[in-house]
Amino acid sequence: MAVEALRLDGVTRRFGAVTALHGASLVVAPGEFVTLLGPSGCGKTTLLNLVAGFQTPDEGEIFLGGESVTRVPVWKRDIGMVFQSYALFPHMSVAENVAYGLRARGIGKAEAMDRVAEALRMVRLSGLEDRRPRQLSGGQQQRAALARALVIRPRILLLDEPFSALDRALRGGLQVEVREIQRAAGVATLFVTHDQHEALAMSDRIAVMCGGRIHQAGTPEEVYAHPADRFVAGFVGDATVLRGRLRGLMGTTAGIEVGQAVLEADATPLRGLSQGAPVDAFLRPETLSPGGPALLSGEVRSVVFQGGHVDVHLDCAEAAGGRAMARLAPMLASGLAAGRVLELAGPSCCAAFPAEEPA
Amino acid sequence: MRWWLRILVLLLLGFIAMPAIVACIVAFDARSILNFPPQAWSTRWFERALSYPDFRDGAWNSLLVMLSASVIATLLGAGAALTLEKLEFRGKRTLEALVMAPLVVPHFVVGLGFLTLFAQSGLPRGLPLLVLCHVVLVLPFVVRSVWISLKSLDGRLEDAALSLGAPPGRVLRQVTLPLLLPGLAGGWLFAAILSFTEFSASLFVSTQRTQTLPVAMYNYVREYADPSIAALSAIWIVTTMLLILAADRWLGLSRVLGTEVPGGR
Structure with a gap:
């Protein structure tokens, strides 16, 4: 097993004259939960899209499990992604949504059904297999999206601000729940948020970003008690x-x-x-x-x-x-x-x- | 609602429905001259309308042209809309303008153009020419309909399918196209209705043998002034109404026409 689930080496991404990401380097260990924290426009979403493969870096290399995926298209990267809007397929049932990645991998029907049932049990959605996404509450939709991303046993789980569409009252409980599910699945996770409370509460490590650069990467305690620069000191806490x-x-x-x-x-x-x-x-x-x-x-x-x-x-x-x-x-x-x-x-x-x- | 607003709405509705109502009443006139109001009643003009050979052939031609043109236009239009929405290429603006051009070019100009082209090149002026002409005319409506559905489609759904390991072709088949179905159906319905009622371009490119129903009706009123045209109109209106009611009952017209409120139900 590789020692690193994800490694970014000096990754740069430009949009015309604007550099969205300046030589970012970051390592995520297997099973580790790492948060990209920063204000909007700091490059955190660009970084996530680069790891997912929706964009290609202008410079630098991206490795998943030790293998370079810099030029590998999205659908061959073995990633699991939960989108801000969840992006559940509205024309498919919950079970069909969760099974989608297994079907795309050509996994047999019997095994796929077992794995879907197991994933739904893990996110506590058993019994809602035949519902359509719009018949689920926001929290249930989020858990369905999580099950769909985890059932394929991805090399890395990518979470793109998954709590921002939810009521504040729901968030705390779901943060704890998502973290528990992630820990149980043992999957390395990259989480994007602009909410420092979410970042401090959930992360093994936080990478604080601003202006396309990673200003500091460390445990929540390090980032809070020993900020590396005045941006980090002012943004976190x-x-x-x-x-x-x-x-x-x-x-x-x-x-x-x-x-x-x-x-x-x-x-x-x-x-x-x-x-x-x-x-x-x-x-x-x-x-x-x-x-x-x-x-x-x-x-x-x-x-x-x-x-x-x-x-x-x-x-x-x-x-x-x-x-x-x-x-x-x-x-x-x-x-x-x-x-x-x-x-x-x-x-x-x-x-x-x-x-x-x-x- | 205020009483004067109510009256205004009723007047407006009456005004819209009046021509159809008048045509339907006249259809039952026993006399052989178009006149209003009728003095005596008969259904003989319905028999005449249904048995008149030009009308029967015209209806058959119209049906063939409508089906071929609407299906071809839907396929082409969906392709054009997908290309315009998804790809960045040189000449994109030109293609966009070209696809939308028939909206500003009058139908008779399109008809005249095709007629001249076919006459000059010696190609036969058969039903394929009519189909071609109708495809060009209805294409912008299909493109617009599909394009609007594409714009309201959450692009993250396609991203999600890609992230789950589905290659682009599979994403198009399993996610994009199924979600575009209401837009495609709406575009097809528009295309079919427009093709079936199209007159001025068809007048140019059709021949005695290939004339569509509207052209046959026009040729008929040039020679006769009896109410069989009114009877045909009445049949037309009732048939269309039944079809639309059926579409609404079994397909959900609001869904097909894309007028459903998002998130509603």
């Missing part, structure tokens, strides 16, 4: 950005002066900066708490109750854009109201990047 100065670099650690406090940060993004250079410190709002020593303070503008937590927005001179946000437990936020001045203590370390504009 919320951040309060404070203006500071570089105090110095010591090995892999940098010291950042923010007001009176000194925070530690990863030195890699700051290499080459001189002492005293302006930097931006990215703090996760849940790492801020009321009290001292005060890292920042400001007048509360709004208090937004979110159920499990409360988001407090304040005017803050030290913050980039003049605004800071703290995410507090409801108990700590009781009694807070607009107009009050709040002092917040911060963590001892943060992520820091060269300032975008002079402080």
Whole structure:
């Protein structure tokens, strides 16, 4: 068995003068669930279409299970794909939809029926074999599409924003379910989304993309706690950005002066900066708490109750854009109201990047 | 609905139905001159219409031409629509313009053109010429009908079939064409109706032997003014109505004509 389910080597795709993907390299291990996360137009869908074979790269190579498929047409790639609209064939029953890939492979009727039944059992659609796709709910349609993609035992499963057409209330449960089915099938998966919550909740690893490039690929914890650059820090999770100065670099650690406090940060993004250079410190709002020593303070503008937590927005001179946000437990936020001045203590370390504009 | 709007709608409906109603009434007039309203009643003009040899031959010719022309036009039109929608090639705009041209060129010009061409080249002016002429005339309607269905077809369905391992030919047979069926049926129906009622081009390219029913009717009224034409019209209207009712009952006319609301039912 190959050690890599999917490998992209420096894949570039251009549309006329626009480069949609710049030399992307990525590896997906067997059974691994990897998410391509980014805003629309970041190249994630192009990357997925290149892996599927709907498009051909201008440069670079694509390998599935160690075999180059760069010039192999879609229908010979052995991929399973779930589309945003599910793309279930409206003129076929659920069972016929699921059997389609088996029929195309010339698999005998008896075996095909067994495998269809098994796939439908796995996605909990047994008993709905004879329904038409339009007679299914959105969640059922999605599971039928998943069964159709998995029944052919693909080399890789491709999921193109499969939750975006569903009610928010349904999504959480289905995310857990899709992940469980994927794990049970043991199939390597490439998942495309613009929703950071989905990405953080579902992935073994996340590749954060912007402007046709993969900015960082790592576990959800790595991407969240140690973003590689300011785009990743700003796109994944919320951040309060404070203006500071570089105090110095010591090995892999940098010291950042923010007001009176000194925070530690990863030195890699700051290499080459001189002492005293302006930097931006990215703090996760849940790492801020009321009290001292005060890292920042400001007048509360709004208090937004979110159920499990409360988001407090304040005017803050030290913050980039003049605004800071703290995410507090409801108990700590009781009694807070607009107009009050709040002092917040911060963590001892943060992520820091060269300032975008002079402080 | 406001009362004046109701009256307006009724007037409009009456106005649309009036010619057909008048023709049907006149068909039962006993006198041998077209006149309205009739003074005495008879069904003898129906007997005459059904037994008159030119009408019988004309109806047979029209039926043959309609069936051949509509089937050929549907096949050609579907091919043209698929080519225009799926492929990028040089001269695509030209082909598009060419296929749609008969919409702006009057029918008698098309008829005149074919007549001149066949007369000059010495080719026989038989039924194939009529079929050819009708195919050209109805082609744009088929292309449009299929093209609209193609545009509303989710391209991801074809992508899904490809991703499941079906080569393009199989995808066309098992996914694209079955989903295009309503558009194809609608295009065929349009083509058949237009071909059966086509007159001005047929007048040019038909001969005494190959004249279609509308041409035979025209030749008849040039010589006689009796109500057998009205009787023929009445038969025509009732037959068409029955066919459309049947199509609606068994095929679902709204589906065939592609007027069904997407996602409805």
